[in-house]
Amino acid sequence: MSQTKKSYVIRFANELNNFRSMEFNALASLYKLDFKFIEPISEKPFMIIETNDEAALLNVFNRIILATSLFECWVSSSDFDEFIDEVNNCTQIHNDYYRNCSFRIQVEAFGRKISQQQKIERIERLSGLPLKGKIRMINPDVTFYYMEYYGLNPNRQPEKPYQILFGKWITDSNRKLCSTFSLKTRKFIANTSMDATLSFLMANIAQININDIVYDPFVGSGSLLVSAAYFGAYVCGTDIDYPLLHGMIKPTRVGSQQRDDDESVHGNLKQYKLESRYIDVIAGDSSLPLFRNDIEFDAIITDPPYGIRESRERIGTKKSDPTVPIEYLDRHLPAKLQYKLDDIYNDLLNFSAQHLKPNGMVIFWAPYFKHFYKNNDYKNFKQQQQTQTLPQIDSLPKYDHQDPAIRFQHENLRLLSFGEQKLTKNCSRILVVMQKILK
Ligand SMILES: C[S@@+](CC[C@H](N)C(=O)[O-])C[C@H]1O[C@@H](n2cnc3c(N)ncnc32)[C@H](O)[C@@H]1O
Structure with missing residues (x-):
């Protein structure tokens, strides 16, 4: 050197x-x-x-x-x-x-x-x-x-x-990776598949390395696993959408009548000769504990559902559901509940703090609504909401500060960096990177 x-x-x-x-x-x-x-x-x-x-x-x-x-x-x-x-x-x-x-x-x-x-x-x-x-x-x-x-x-x-x-x-x-791995030619895509450029960008920012074990708790069609596997990681994920993971939704390509057998996350890795890096995907609810406490990942890389193009759900009991007889309410699983944004991020940070190796990274997207934050005044926003057509309060995060250092906090994770991607005039998303620290 x-x-x-x-x-x-x-x-x-x-x-x-x-x-x-x-x-x-x-x-x-x-x-x-x-x-x-x-x-x-x-x-x-x-x-x-x-x-x-x-x-x-x-x-x-x-x-x-x-x-x-x-x-x-x-x-x-x-x-x-x-x-x-x-x-x-x-x-x-x-x-x-x-x-x-x-x-x-x-x-x-x-x-x-x-x-x-x-x-x-x-x-x-x-x-x-x-x-x-x-x-x-x-x-x-x-x-x-x-x-x-x-x-x-x-x-x-x-x-x-x-x-x-x-x-x-x-x-x-x-950069030619972005066209080689374009979603246009991807075997299996879903409504919210992450495009190749952003997937590789996330894998780079998460510093994915050869032989890392990488997990995506909201895996969808597995785009983030493809880029992590390309850089040599072993990959796995979870998604609540059983039909999506099991090839029971409509075919990926417009005009095709039937799904191919390998229209799946595994099929995507196979398409790029990365199948040796595939561990598995689990149909499950990331709001619930799915792993033994001692299971550890090198990195967690994910795009949680914001409820804009896909629903935010978790499994739970809706006590007020009138269709369920009262005697079954306690054991009534799975009914789908709305998975609130705050809960998604709290669960993700707690999960990461528990399951990341020391110094491991969690990288994720979070929505950021400008008109909500502009005045930095949550009460004001609530009043406005009564008179104007603004997003339902429940669909917005319950904090009145946009600063990721305040919004995303955990005693075993430290905020490393973040960046904003503008989506519309009033709506952006931020990419947040946190690292596990031991206290
Ligand atoms: C934004 S999409 C992820 C897209 C993915 N990165 C891809 O490239 O296809 C969010 C995913 O989270 C899943 N999801 C929603 N609620 C969930 C939950 N409670 N547990 C696990 N997955 C969930 C949705 O089914 C959806 O596939």
């Missing part, structure tokens, strides 16, 4: 920007990447770090979903006119290898469209560099990377870029 320190640019995809730092920091921690921010994660489509551990950085890059490419940063300039001088003065360009190798120059602009002709002009500006090797568009020894950054406001594009980056391309990320 004892290399000299180098600067690297990490180019992000323009997607799920709120989760960039959660993912990068989680993978950096998993692969013990010792680094320093030169330009930290911001709204820009890139960040710059410094490290002497390129091997660990490549491990991060092999998994990262929200980045597209990695390159060595030789020059970062804010002056278009001085840029060429800065490249000429950088030490790397005078290295014998780079002076004599075959090469090509890849040009990119962010925040402004530049034509093919303008790209060629940029390359011509670089023609004074001391590069003596052959230009080779296919399989060159080195690809140099030139990027102009024009800011994020498409209505106010400056004449000259705010920043120009130049360096050596190292690798692209593994």
Whole structure:
């Protein structure tokens, strides 16, 4: 590992920007990447770090979903006119290898469209560099990377870029996983299957590692198990929906009349040759104790039901159910009760505190309603609800604070990170990561 320190640019995809730092920091921690921010994660489509551990950085890059490419940063300039001088003065360009190798120059602009002709002009500006090797568009020894950054406001594009980056391309990320594992070609999906990008993102943020045992207490069609299994975990889950787990619902694909036998969580893992990682799925109610106390998981990764596209249910006795004779009420199982959001999260945290290994992670989504929190005033919300069409109070969490550090608390779990994904103007969901600690 004892290399000299180098600067690297990490180019992000323009997607799920709120989760960039959660993912990068989680993978950096998993692969013990010792680094320093030169330009930290911001709204820009890139960040710059410094490290002497390129091997660990490549491990991060092999998994990262929200980045597209990695390159060595030789020059970062804010002056278009001085840029060429800065490249000429950088030490790397005078290295014998780079002076004599075959090469090509890849040009990119962010925040402004530049034509093919303008790209060629940029390359011509670089023609004074001391590069003596052959230009080779296919399989060159080195690809140099030139990027102009024009800011994020498409209505106010400056004449000259705010920043120009130049360096050596190292690798692209593994984002093609998102299309390889797309739900469009997935054997078995359900109403709320998690898409491939978010599933891989969650597995990365949860730092799923080879041979981990991973559990999803609201497993549905098992999308989160697929990504965990891809990273080498053994996976299992629970869902209350017996027909869903046992292939008794309508077929996944529109137009097909009959379900295939392997339209199941197991079938999904088989589709991707990950069946050796499948433990099992249990039809059961995650509000009830299902496991012996000594069963432990490395990670719990889940998307609980919020009651928007799927019902929130748990098994229980409805004392007031008039259809059940009074003498049977005590033993009346299973009647379905509404599973309140507060209870879902309390149960999930208690379960995680009991069944995670020390330092194990639980990662989950929780809904976040803006108009409820805007005034940060629960009483006010209750009054408004009498006069306006707002969601039923019971369908909302019973807390008047949006801060996950207050909303999600357990003495044996500590909040590691969280990020928000906007769904509509007033409604978001937050991804929360907590880690088991021993007191
Ligand atoms: C948001 S979906 C999960 C989707 C899943 N991540 C996937 O990719 O298909 C929530 C799941 O929780 C299940 N569920 C609802 N109440 C439950 C309970 N009490 N115990 C276990 N599962 C429950 C629902 O049947 C539904 O499949």
